[in-house]
Amino acid sequence: MSKPWIYTQSFASVYPMYVEKAEKKGRGKAEVDEVIRWLTGYSQSALDDEINGETDFENFFAQAPALNPDRALIKGVVCGVRVEEVEEPTMREIRYLDKLVDELAKGKVMERILRQP
Numbered sequence: 001m002s003k004p005w006i007y008t009q010s011f012a013s014v015y016p017m018y019v020e021k022a023e024k025k026g027r028g029k030a031e032v033d034e035v036i037r038w039l040t041g042y043s044q045s046a047l048d049d050e051i052n053g054e055t056d057f058e059n060f061f062a063q064a065p066a067l068n069p070d071r072a073l074i075k076g077v078v079c080g081v082r083v084e085e086v087e088e089p090t091m092r093e094i095r096y097l098d099k100l101v102d103e104l105a106k107g108k109v110m111e112r113i114l115r116q117p
Contacts, residue, residue, distance in 0.1 A: 006094060007058040015051050018101045025105040035100040038114050039093075041066025061093040071096050073115040078102050 006014075018036075019029045033047060041064055042050065050060060061067075071093075075084050078099040086092040103113045 003058070004091060007090060008056050010054050010056055011050050011060040012053060012055070014057070018097075021101055021105045025107060027104050027107075031104055031110065032101060034110065035104060035113060036097065039068055039071055039097055039100060040064035041068065057094060058090050061090055064093075067093070070115045074099050 015032075019032050022028065022032050033044060036042065036047060037044065040047075040061070043065075046065070055063070072084075074096045076082070076099060078095060081095060083092065083095040083099050086095050100113055104110075
């Protein structure tokens with residue numbers, strides 16, 4: 001069985017789409033980076049390396065320094081998929097990221113996006 005196409009896409013090729021989505025709604029690149037760092041544990045310099053590199057999505061998440069345990073609190077629908085019901089681990093991580101960027105673009109406050117009390 002072949003992998004989903006998104007697994008083989010470079011993180012660097014999709015990242016600008018996340019930023020564009022956020023910027024269209026008045027949010028910024030720094031906020032996109034913040035949610036990615038929160039989710040994955042990458043430092044800003046390591047994230048910058050990923051943005052400028054060729055790492056595919058599958059390895060971007062496989063190599064993430066510290067996936068945030070609070071990511072399991074991310075619930076809801078994105079791209080027609082309920083994120084908490086995604087069984088395949090890598091796809092679930094991708095959907096978590098999609099949902100965080102979606103919440104950012106919808107104007108949620110950062111504390112709520114990052115699941116802070």
